[in-house]
Amino acid sequence: MKIPFHNTETAFQYKSTWELTQAYLLFKGVGSPALVHWGARFLNAFIHTPIPFDPLLRATLFKQFCGGETAHACSLTVRKLAEYGVGTVLDYSIEGAQDETVFDATEKELLSNLTLASQSKSIPFTVFKMTGLVRFTLLEKLHQKTALTEAETKEWHRAQERVRRIIEKAAELKVRVLVDAEETWIQDPIDTLVEGFMKTFNQTQPTVYHTLQMYRSDRLDYLKKLLQKAQRDSFICAVKLVRGAYMEKERKRAESKGMPSPILPNKQATDASYDAALKLLIDSTENAAIFAGTHNEQSSQFLVDLMLEKGIDPKDLRFYFSQLLGMSDHLTFNLAQCGFNTAKYVPYGPVRELTPYLIRRAQENSAISGQSLRELELIEKGT
Template identity: 50%
Template sequence: MLTSNNTDPREGKQLSFENTEVAFRHTSNAALKRAWWLFKLININFLVKIGPPVTNWALNMHLPIKGIIRATIFKQFCGGETIAECDSTIKNLAQGGVGTILDYSVEGEDEEAVFDETCQEIIRTIHRANGDKSIPLTVFKITGVGRFGLLEKLDAKQDLTEAEKAEWKKVEQRVTMICKKAYDLGIPVMIDAEESWIQNTIDELALTMMDVFNKERAIIYNTYQLYRHDKLESLQEDHDIAVAEGFILGAKLVRGAYMEKERRRAMEMGYKSPIQTTKQATDDDYNKALEYCVANIDTLAIVAGTHNEDSCQILADLLDQYQVNHNHPHIYFSQLLGMSDNLSFNLADSKYNVAKYVPYGPVQAVLPYLFRRAQENTAIAGQMSRELGLITKEKKRRTAPPAP
């Protein structure tokens, strides 16, 4: 790992991810206690595994558990059920210098009317961001505005029926509508990555949008999942295209979100898994991608989506190494609401650009997102223990007697 002498140029502060006072300055004692209990439970893998079927059964039986969900896991990881309900979260994050990325997290729909409504909801998030520096970025998933099976067929290079061609045209129109609104209002929008067997179609669509809307500044961002062994090369190839075509490449860098599903499908269908063979290989490619992006910062804008402390430190050091301002508009750090506040708020305190994903939507509709989040994070060795340890440290700091 690179060594760090990062300091805030205005305040002379050294960047540290251990400062829990800064990390939880925005968190009340009651919220800290709730988070402590929640992470304690999430740390028990058994509860995470049985949670989804038990919760879905209870909801289907109309048992009164929605209030419990809303007061616990939903409150920790989501901003509310509507954009308006997210206002207090937006304000709270902004007080610590952290921006908000409104993320409409309804999943698994496949009806045209729902796709149209989701498209309009995403546009509403762009309007909400307009004129509000607290919301520097917006985001959407292509499967929020188009059918998964259609994308799968396109990725497999299968012929579409006439009805499917018309359906795909509607998907393109929705994506163009979102991207044009983002361009018109000057609000960057990120296109999330999804499963590898629909990702090529998403990549092509994202690059097409960038070629149209990223000529003057980075408005459209595609997402690169570096747990795939081909994505560092893909990032570099896309950057070459951007330079040749005269647009800025927008790149959100993440490790990835579908590892178990990807490996299982590859095994079942008898093809080589796209996932890196080791975590170290993923970490290496992620950090190489960071350096590649900083080295090409004039023609490449990045959002570093990561809960990895080493990667955050490496990116901070790279900015110093390449003499890039901490608050350069082409560099954002990003984490999820309710997690890694020690990264988000300490980075913001040292004047780096930081924004948290703030998922929102009806409680029952957002449950798949919440369950996946809990399952993913228990798979990250030590992540929940790290969260729990930091919260415990802050609880003790707050209750410690004052120094004599």
């Protein structure tokens, strides 16, 4: 079955002409690398000052890429997506906090999201980032296997308890939780923690999803080993597959430290590694679940082909396709229309807190990557 990805009628049916026009103007704007470069510098410089840039962001990037400032404010988006058979992944996107009171507040928010999700068929997943629950620098120390002080050991224990409470509640309420992947230099302790929780909580159904960034040269081997462990210890290896969001940062850091880059040498290698991971997971369908987080048309079609070759029902809940809100609607809505499980990441939170996320979306959509051109062409066709 070929998915008609270029059917823009289906892709944009949930948007009014005015909303499409706004999206068009926005993608035109972020299509300018100079505007995005200077805009990002400005926002990064003034993010912690009282300069009131919030109204401008709220009317532009935030409107396109976020569901609202609170989980309840996202309900309109959730309902709209559900009308077209698309689920929501509630994403409380706070990043970069350093303070235990913020981590506790984030845990509270995530627990309340789980309750919300359990009351709605349209929210099959929630998601979190470890750096929303623990200091980045502590993860870095754990990754380097540097000895922790007594206070740090207690801090790490508290962080693990936050994660345990979230996953326990998710299991109890039968809501699935995705754990985002982050920078390579903090990822080892996250891998260990998530693997442990998968082993405990994924015995009969996929509750916890690990995220693998297939732009990393070590991830295909990692996945093979993870599948072996899942087979050996009888748990479901639930994986969110992405290409990876931090390529520039990773390369720059490796270069500055005189280390080999952890990222594959080119885009073709990343594409091949992503598709190879899909194939590995499909070949282990008895104890695997896939959440394909991608805006790539070929990989999405490849997963469709693999599923159909194996005789997997498109509605099998172990298989999900997902895109970010405001991007690649042509994939989400056409896949949903053809009967496949799809869900949009719907980030929410106070505008200022979401600024780093919004800067990443603007950069990703700048002319360098060609993504904004893709979006523009589709919107032009749809209006």
